Amino acid sequence: MNPLPALAAAASEKATQSGPTLAVSDLRISAKRDRKSVELLRGVSFHVASGETLALVGESGCGKSITSLAVMGLLAPGLSMSGEVALTDAGGRIDLVALSAAERRKLCGRRLGMIFQEPMTSLNPMQRVGDQIAETLTTHGICSRQEAARRAVAMLDRMGIADPGRRALALPHELSGGMRQRVMIAMAMIGEPDLLIADEPTTALDVTVQAQILELIRDLSRERGMATLFISHDLAVVADIADRVAVMYAGEIVETGPIDQVLDAPLHPYTIGLIASRPALSTERRARLSAIFGAVPEPGRRPQGCAFHPRCSLAKPGLCDVGDVPLKRFDGRDVRCLRVGERVQA
Amino acid sequence: MSIANVTSTSDRAPEKVPDARWLGLLKGLWRHRLGRAGCIVLAVLVLVAAGADWLAPHDPTEIYYDYILVAPDSRFWFGTDELGRDIFSRVLFGARVSLQVVAAAVALSLVIGAAVGLISGYAGAWIDNGLMRVMDGLMAFPALVLALAIVAVLGPDLLNAMIAIAVVNTPGFARLVRGETLVVRELDYVQAARAMGASPLRIVARHVWPSVSGNVLVYGSLKASAALITESALSFLGLGVQPPTPSWGYMLATGMQYTQAWWMSIFPGLAIFLTVLGLNLIGDAARDVIDPRTQR
Structure with missing residues (x-):
């Protein structure tokens, strides 16, 4: 993978x-x-x-x-x-x-x-998608208008859009969501x-x-x-x-x-919670998903110490609610948790 | 390749295809019942104004001393005025003056107002503040009073009346365009244009203005009728078109002094009424066509 x-x-x-x-x-x-x-x-x-x-x-x-x-x-x-x-x-x-x-x-x-x-x-609802893709090129004066239009069609072709020459003349509302996203990607990629x-x-x-x-x-x-x-x-x-x-x-x-x-093998309690809260296809129909209790702090109402400690089941008073928590190197990655070492050993 | 499904809404509602929107707007107006009536009224007026030389049975300034204040008859269809001039011919020629003034004044205020609104709305900050305070200042005066003041300063003639009407109408356009620009500039596709490195000028010209222009056009057609009324009022007060050139407002004003000669004020009044009606019908219809939510 x-x-x-x-x-x-x-x-x-x-x-x-x-x-x-x-x-x-x-x-x-x-x-x-x-x-x-x-x-x-x-x-x-x-x-x-x-x-x-x-x-x-x-x-x-x-x-x-x-x-x-x-x-x-x-x-x-x-x-x-x-x-x-x-x-x-x-x-x-x-x-x-x-x-x-x-x-x-x-x-x-x-x-x-x-x-x-x-x-x-x-996408601009009033412009043909081909023109919108080509605009990246013409804006920067990379090539002529005709050449830009030609490249836009080639790009649509690369995006896997059938009949790109005709699609380039379409307006956004004439395309499906997937096609529009392909157009967006073409816009980003053509430069x-x-x-x-x-x-x-x-x-x-x-x-x-x-x-x-x-x-x-x-x-x-x-x-x-x-x-x-x-x-x-x-x-x-x-x-x-x-x-x-x-x-x-x-x-x-x-x-x-x-x-x-x-x-x-997530290390930070938040990552653990995030992964645990994903529904899986195998999950029992009425089984409750595990959720992280509480809510994200509003910017400006950030708690002291580790920002996650009010929602963390592993938070330790006196440790996690004072001072800033630095990113620490652990097991090949960086983790912002003061208790990461002890937990793994435990 | 498998998801190449196209929802073809275009062949069902061609007037909604934004790419051909000017043509689409005209088609939509024609399809709209009242819009069509407005178009016909306006088209007739334009033809009359253009063809006044051939259509008018008399010279609009020629004085028939023996026929002063004659009631409508087979020779003078709308009667004659206090100097013995043919009112029918004067109404026809008046269309020329009135439409000219209205078209020029509205076009001028649209161009200036749209430019001010786009700059103000897109640039924001102190530029926006500066420009909008000027517009507010203009708006603080009642339109007619301001127009009177401008003409009084510049001197009374047709060109100055046009300028005055344009100045009076500019803040409305500027505010409308600014407001729309504030909305459009935050839209995702404008952000996307920024992300691909488009300059502000390019964004305004290619992405903002096309989204705004439809509403501006509708507003313009509504403002045209207001401009016509202002023009009539200025001429009525003797500050617009100078005699002997015929103007509806001026004819109305003189007609008021001869109450027994009802034809002197009825016919120019009717002409003003019809023109304003036609413009308003077109304006309302254009709004319906552009905004599908208000459709009948």
Whole structure:
């Protein structure tokens, strides 16, 4: 299922050596609310190497989407951001945070591609899909209008859309959800980006279509050696596509490591809960799913100490509710839990 | 390849295909009962204005001294005015003036208002604040009073009346477009355009304006009737078209002094009424066609 664990592990060992395409370090995002600054993202760091897929996983509001928007430079203007987002390749290193809006626009579409969550609303309802795909090329003046249109059709063909020449002339409402998502992917891919960000690309689709789309994304990222940042709340999807996973909770990464390890033997209590709460086909019809009690803390009402401790069955008073919890290296991955060592030994 | 199913809604409702939306709008208007009536009224008016030279039985400025204040008869269909001019001919030529002023004024305020609204709505921040406060300032005055003030400053003639009407109508367009822009710029596909590196100018031109333009057009057709009334009022007060050029508003104004000669005010009044009615019908119908929720 995961043919590149060695490469992924190597990449996580020494980030600079294998040349990660994307490196995010200590990314912090805060919003002003009632004259108070509220931290939405509290120092997130990760990297994605070319050819590798990193999945950001977590509940709604944990900060995964805002992370992807920050990388693309699409944050709402009211939010302030600090930290480093760097794109590296053979040609050198670009700090995305330091770029001006115009410089960043040159990268978007060409070096950075993004697939959005809602294929229904992310396409302009008044433009033919072929034109929308070609727009990435014409915006950047990469090629002529005719050439762009030709490439758009070729891209639709690569997406597995039958009769691409005719489909390119269709308006979004004439296509099914799966086809629209293929169009979205074509839009993101036609500029041949180094980094592909997929923000819940399959959430709006039914399961059979979902599998086809995932396969398409995986094939394309392997084929072109792209770094892929995959955002999802669905662990089944993530298990299918990612090499490594970073689990987020309340604006922090709580556990990160190779996908098989994290899913088979989760270390952080939150990851354990997340995996346990998945319904399986074999589950008895009326058997209750295990749920994590309580709710995600609202940004700004974050508890002291470990953000997860009020909901954690293993929390220890006096330990888990004071001070910040650092990411600790344990068993080949990083875990943000103070009790991780004792539990494993016990 | 197996999921190549197409839901073909296009052949069922061709007027809803947004890509051919101008043509679609016209077709929709024609299909709409009241819209069709409005179109016919307006088309007749345009033909009358264009063909006034051939249609008019008399020169609109020619004075027949022997026929002052003659009631409608077979020679002067709408009667004559206090100087002995043929009212029918003057009404025909008046259409030319009125439609010109209305079309030019509305087009001007639409272009300026849309530009202000798009910039304001998309740029936001202090640009938005600055532009909108100016628009609010213009809106704070009653339309006619402001138009009067502008004409008073510029001097009374047809061109200045047009400018005044355009200025008075601009804030409405600006506000409408700004409001729509605020909504559209947050839509997913605008975000997607940003993600592919499109410049703000490109996003506004290719993604925002096409989504906004339909409503602007509807608003424009409704505003056209208001502009006609303002034009009539200005001419009525002697600040618009200068005599002897015929204008409906001016004719109405002079007619008021001769109450026994009812034909002097009835016919230009009727012309104004019909034009406003036609424009309003088209405006209402266009709104129905563009927004399927309000459809009958």
